[in-house]
Amino acid sequence: MxxxxxxxxxxxxxxxxxxxxxxxxxxxxxxxxxxxxxxSVAILWRALQTTVRVCGNILFIVYAAFLFSYAISYAGVGEQITQFLVNLKLSKLEFFIALFVLYTVLGCLVESLGMIVVTVPLLYPVLVRYGIDPIWFGVILVLFIEMGQISPPIGINLFVIQSIWTGKLSDVVAGTIPFHLIMFVLLGLLVIFPEIAMWLPSQVTAVP
Structure with a gap:
């Protein structure tokens, strides 16, 4: 505590x-x-050694994901997927579901910052056309990205956890189920009651 x-x-x-x-x-x-x-000094030294090993594993995974993300972005995969989604001309609910699928797939391939940089500039005009508040969408986007990062088969956070644990990857995937369920509930609440995401920004007064 x-x-x-x-x-x-x-x-x-x-x-x-x-x-x-x-x-x-x-x-x-x-x-x-x-x-x-x-x-003791010996305990501190062992803790430092463990820290270096764990951080080294995580940084290697993040670096590999960054290189993979760069390759995906350079090939224009994110832009093509997003443009395909835009051209479908879906209803607001269908658009929301398609966004969920898009970011779940991208979350297995691209790190979070890469997803935002690649997709948001292309999606923003569509959000305006659908009348979707950008602040509300920003909250939803974070949830989409985090769900993608823990989605099998290659969500990056799954491998980060696996690198610091002795169990199987299947156990890590099974352990994400409660978090997926909680995020699904939160997404539903944010869709039904958008005021949850908009209440705090609405309290901020404009500075003259």
């Missing part, structure tokens, strides 16, 4: 950035180990 409260609490209180919160978490972990657990 101390570790979670210190890291997450420091972010939401505005005291630190997420990157700085990582350092806060490291310091708190050492303090907790000293007072409530076991701590």
């Amino acid at each position: 101390v570790l979670i409260g210190g890291t997450i609490g420091s972010i939401y209180s505005g005291l630190v950035t997420p990157t700085e919160a990582a350092a806060v978490g490291c310091v708190l972990a050492i303090v907790i180990a000293v007072f409530w657990g076991e701590f």
Whole structure:
């Protein structure tokens, strides 16, 4: 509770950035180990070695995904898929479902920033035509992307988790089911009650 409260609490209180919160978490972990657990130079050294191994695995996966994403973008796959979707001239509900399929597929092939850069400029005029609020769509887009990143067979986050765990990839995939269900419920709520995403922005007053 101390570790979670210190890291997450420091972010939401505005005291630190997420990157700085990582350092806060490291310091708190050492303090907790000293007072409530076991701590020694040997334990710290083993923890540092494990950290280097885990981070190395994750960075290698992210770098490989970046190269693959660059190749996909260079080949124009994202633009072609998006343009095909635009040319279908779907209803608003059909367009929403098609977007879900699009980002689920792209999430298995392209990292999140690449998806945003490739698709949003092409989709924005269509959003305006359908009368979709850009802020609401931004929230939906984040959910779409995160669902794509944990969707089998090659969602990048599946392999990141697999790299720091000793279990099978099938177990990792099975473990994503509750998160998919929660995100589906949240998507449904955001579609039925868009005020959930729009309430906070509506409270911000324009600065003269």
